Amino acid sequence: MADQADTTPQSGDNRPALALHVPEPRSRPGDPVNFADVVVGKAGDQPRPDESTKPEEMKDLAYDLVRVLGDDNKAHGPWDPKLDPDTLRTMLGHMAMVRAFDERMFRGQRQGKTSFYMKCTGEEATSVAASMALASDDMVFPSYRQQGILIARGYPLIEMINQIYSNKGDKLLGRQLPIMYSSREHSFFSISGNLATQTPQAVGWAMASAIKGDSRIAATWVGEGSTAEGDFHSACTFATVYNAPVILNVINNQWAISSFSGFAGGERTTFAARALGYGIAGLRVDGNDALACFAAQQWAANRARANQGPSLIEYFTYRAEGHSTSDDPSGYRSAQEREEWPLGDPVMRLKNHLIEIGEWDEERQEAMDLKCAEEVKATTKEAEKNGILGHGMHHPFHTMFEDVFEELPWHLKEQAEQATRERITKFGSERPYE
Amino acid sequence: MSTETKSDASAEAIEDRRINMIEAINEALDIMLGRDENVVVMGEDVGYFGGVFRCTAGLQEKHGKTRVFDTPINECGIIGAAVGMGAYGLRPVPEIQFADYIYPGLDQLISEAARLRYRSATEYIAPMTVRSPFGGGIFGGQTHSQSPESLFTHVAGLKTVIPATPYDAKGLLISCIEDNDPVIFFEPKRIYNGPFTGFYDKPVEPWKKHKDSVVPEGYYKIPLGKARHVTEGEQLTIVAYGTMVHVAEAVAKAKGVEADILDLRTLVPLDIEAIEASVKKTGRCLIVHEATRTSGFGAELSALVTERCFYHLEAPVERVTGFDTPYPHSLEWAYFPGPVRIGEAIDSILKD
Numbered sequence: 010m011a012d013q014a015d016t017t018p019q020s021g022d023n024r025p026a027l028a029l030h031v032p033e034p035r036s037r038p039g040d041p042v043n044f045a046d047v048v049v050g051k052a053g054d055q056p057r058p059d060e061s062t063k064p065e066e067m068k069d070l071a072y073d074l075v076r077v078l079g080d081d082n083k084a085h086g087p088w089d090p091k092l093d094p095d096t097l098r099t100m101l102g103h104m105a106m107v108r109a110f111d112e113r114m115f116r117g118q119r120q121g122k123t124s125f126y127m128k129c130t131g132e133e134a135t136s137v138a139a140s141m142a143l144a145s146d147d148m149v150f151p152s153y154r155q156q157g158i159l160i161a162r163g164y165p166l167i168e169m170i171n172q173i174y175s176n177k178g179d180k181l182l183g184r185q186l187p188i189m190y191s192s193r194e195h196s197f198f199s200i201s202g203n204l205a206t207q208t209p210q211a212v213g214w215a216m217a218s219a220i221k222g223d224s225r226i227a228a229t230w231v232g233e234g235s236t237a238e239g240d241f242h243s244a245c246t247f248a249t250v251y252n253a254p255v256i257l258n259v260i261n262n263q264w265a266i267s268s269f270s271g272f273a274g275g276e277r278t279t280f281a282a283r284a285l286g287y288g289i290a291g292l293r294v295d296g297n298d299a300l301a302c303f304a305a306q307q308w309a310a311n312r313a314r315a316n317q318g319p320s321l322i323e324y325f326t327y328r329a330e331g332h333s334t335s336d337d338p339s340g341y342r343s344a345q346e347r348e349e350w351p352l353g354d355p356v357m358r359l360k361n362h363l364i365e366i367g368e369w370d371e372e373r374q375e376a377m378d379l380k381c382a383e384e385v386k387a388t389t390k391e392a393e394k395n396g397i398l399g400h401g402m403h404h405p406f407h408t409m410f411e412d413v414f415e416e417l418p419w420h421l422k423e424q425a426e427q428a429t430r431e432r433i434t435k436f437g438s439e440r441p442y443e
Numbered sequence: 444m445s446t447e448t449k450s451d452a453s454a455e456a457i458e459d460r461r462i463n464m465i466e467a468i469n470e471a472l473d474i475m476l477g478r479d480e481n482v483v484v485m486g487e488d489v490g491y492f493g494g495v496f497r498c499t500a501g502l503q504e505k506h507g508k509t510r511v512f513d514t515p516i517n518e519c520g521i522i523g524a525a526v527g528m529g530a531y532g533l534r535p536v537p538e539i540q541f542a543d544y545i546y547p548g549l550d551q552l553i554s555e556a557a558r559l560r561y562r563s564a565t566e567y568i569a570p571m572t573v574r575s576p577f578g579g580g581i582f583g584g585q586t587h588s589q590s591p592e593s594l595f596t597h598v599a600g601l602k603t604v605i606p607a608t609p610y611d612a613k614g615l616l617i618s619c620i621e622d623n624d625p626v627i628f629f630e631p632k633r634i635y636n637g638p639f640t641g642f643y644d645k646p647v648e649p650w651k652k653h654k655d656s657v658v659p660e661g662y663y664k665i666p667l668g669k670a671r672h673v674t675e676g677e678q679l680t681i682v683a684y685g686t687m688v689h690v691a692e693a694v695a696k697a698k699g700v701e702a703d704i705l706d707l708r709t710l711v712p713l714d715i716e717a718i719e720a721s722v723k724k725t726g727r728c729l730i731v732h733e734a735t736r737t738s739g740f741g742a743e744l745s746a747l748v749t750e751r752c753f754y755h756l757e758a759p760v761e762r763v764t765g766f767d768t769p770y771p772h773s774l775e776w777a778y779f780p781g782p783v784r785i786g787e788a789i790d791s792i793l794k795d
Contacts, residue, residue, distance in 0.1 A: 150527070181564045191563040198530060199563035203554045209520045210555070213527025213535075220483065220509045220533070227527070239547070243520030250515055412561045413600050415568075415623045418668070418712035 032271030036343040044351045052079035053086025060312040064290045071281035071291030077300035082365035088304040094368035103161045104133040104356045109381035118334045122397040125187045129154045131329030134299035134355035137161045142306035150198040150211035150229035162195045170392035178395035182404045204235035208244035215255035226313040228256040234265025237273045245287040254313035257321040262328035267341035284321035296326030297352040299359045463650040464635045467609035468498045471616035476506045484511045486538030518548035526555050529569040542577035543589045556625040557600030572619040576632035588770035590734035595627045596710045602626040603710040607688040608655030614665030631685035640693035641781040670714035676701035679727035687731045694785040726757035727792045736764040763788045
């Protein structure tokens with residue numbers, strides 16, 4: 010079936026027939042891949058305006074691509090955040106840890122230790138480097154692919170694994186789908202799973218911080234596909250109306266499960282350009298360039314902290330793996346895309362930069378990767394002492410009824426009693442595993 | 444500011460304190476803005492103008508623009524921002540201009556506000572009170588008349604509160620604002636100015652002539668989950684809330700029926716004890732609400748009464764409700780569950 014409608018006018022009517030455009034991605038499984046349409050400027054060529062610049066005076070940056078790390082592995086231009094080598098090594102270490110963690114957890118899901126996992130392979134810089142540019146008590150409202158923030162903020166791996174296993178050590182009491190973390194202590198908001206709902210919430214938090222004359226700002230992360238949700242546009246409207254101290258990070262990883270960015274409007278304009286209609290500062294950034302990610306987030310954080318208002322940053326990157334463990338991308342996209350992605354791999358690019366400036370080498374990289382893998386492995390074993398999903402070592406079943414409300418109302422008390430009776434009927438005891 | 448209920452106030456002082464429901468709501472907001480610096484009031488037209496029903500009149504001038512402010516016409520953003528404000532530590536009181544407009548905010552209410560305490564295992568809560576005028580009888584047509592309470596009572600984690608008098612509106616609203624759970628506070632707009640009895644061809648008495656418009660000055664609370672006994676009677680129980688409390692009371696009076704009328708005040712959590720005690724006493728139960736019938740809250744009430752009081756029942760539980768149609772503009776009074784529909788149901792329940 011051709012995707013063009015028959016444009017022959019109906020008889021008696023000289024108006025042309027309309028044709029519906031249904032977007033198609035660059036390539037499908039087995040197709041050759043051509044990224045010629047992805048325009049990648051030279052690192053360092055993009056101007057860095059002052060943080061107080063009006064959005065309309067910097068609109069080119071919503072269509073350009075802010076880059077720092079060049080093909081020569083050197084840092085270039087005004088966006089170079091000029092981080093010291095220790096900070097760069099820390100950044101690389103967090104990104105390596107995220108990758109090692111993802112590998113192990115993915116495998117754990119395949120081994121039946123949990124129901125679900127989501128990797129962020131190829132997108133590590135967009136969470137690790139970006140969050141390192143924020144203060145540790147700036148509030149983040151992430152989507153489900155920002156495990157890099159927790160790792161960069163020092164959240165214990167064992168807490169993440171307990172949550173993924175929904176075991177008796179899970180601080181969220183086994184209530185949430187794996188990876189839907191929450192850590193108030195790390196200023197990390199509870200992850201929803203409903204898409205883009207966190208974006209107006211981040212704006213509301215930022216408004217509250219401004220109402221209180223606080224100095225903390227908020228940042229949120231959302232996928233490019235989810236920017237199609239009304240919530241995202243609510244967030245942009247509220248952010249601009251109240252000049253809220255918030256950063257709206259859009260991770261354009263090209264794919265929303267099997268729908269390419271064209272289904273969120275990506276064929277027509279950039280996601281950073283969404284900012285312009287709202288009068289918000291818009292930046293489009295090489296999401297596989299950790300230094301550019303850091304610099305952009307730092308710019309937006311400075312802007313927000315100085316009461317200069319919100320920013321929308323598009324990180325142009327690539328989801329190298331499937332959407333989740335429940336997804337098989339070979340069913341809808343060419344496997345060659347990952348290989349030929351023109352912006353490379355964020356971990357390798359940062360590693361090569363550190364080597365280029367004489368602050369790192371392959372041996373140390375190998376040792377670090379090994380150390381990460383071993384730490385994750387050991388922590389996994391430790392977490393497994395608390396149980397894995399489906400093996401009964403979950404929180405006591407009555408926790409199911411708690412925290413629906415602050416106090417247990419009569420109808421939930423009655424239902425909890427019913428659940429107790431069912432439990433005793435089935436197992437002969439309320440707590441068969443204890 | 445007084446923080447005590449003036450239960451011992453003199454009769455003369457009480458006479459001076461007769462106010463309508465709008466004034467009662469305004470007082471509750473004013474008091475809570477004054478008592479708790481984390482309370483913020485926001486919504487479409489609520490700031491400078493004071494709200495299309497005047498419930499927030501004067502509050503911005505008194506408490507400042509960052510405590511009481513207008514919002515974009517964006518209910519998803521209003522509720523979503525309120526979730527974020529609650530996570531910060533504020534106690535937002537968003538207004539949705541009409542209950543009919545609340546639907547763009549439903550995902551933020553159902554999937555976010557209602558679940559936040561549970562999904563984060565108490566790390567984050569959503570202590571918000573969403574105020575919204577609801578119900579018909581004001582020629583509001585299909586988009587300014589709906590009663591969507593059962594959409595919210597169906598959601599685990601939301602409380603639903605509906606006052607029927609100025610006294611209750613103030614005390615319940617203060618309780619809702621202090622509550623740490625998200626609350627839907629539906630204000631029956633037909634009785635903002637007076638206790639409408641359903642006899643639409645007769646003039647409505649203003650609140651000032653009704654005993655429940657006696658409202659103490661200052662702070663007082665009415666606990667959530669406690670019904671109010673409107674009248675005591677032995678012949679049948681009538682369970683109602685909002686505008687329909689007054690309609691049911693007027694119809695029972697007009698028919699000379701001694702009804703045990705319960706004003707639920709709170710749908711979730713429900714005062715099941717009061718309902719059970721009353722129905723076990725009378726053996727007959729009529730449920731009245733303005734909302735559409737199918738899957739309405741009356742269905743829940745009917746099921747609960749049947750489950751718990753079956754062997755005490757002398758007649759089938761009956762529901763009087765709005766019809767399962769959109770709220771029609773010109774045929775408003777044909778739609779409204781008024782005296783004729785309620786009267787017939789009372790006759791039917793009492794006939795054997």
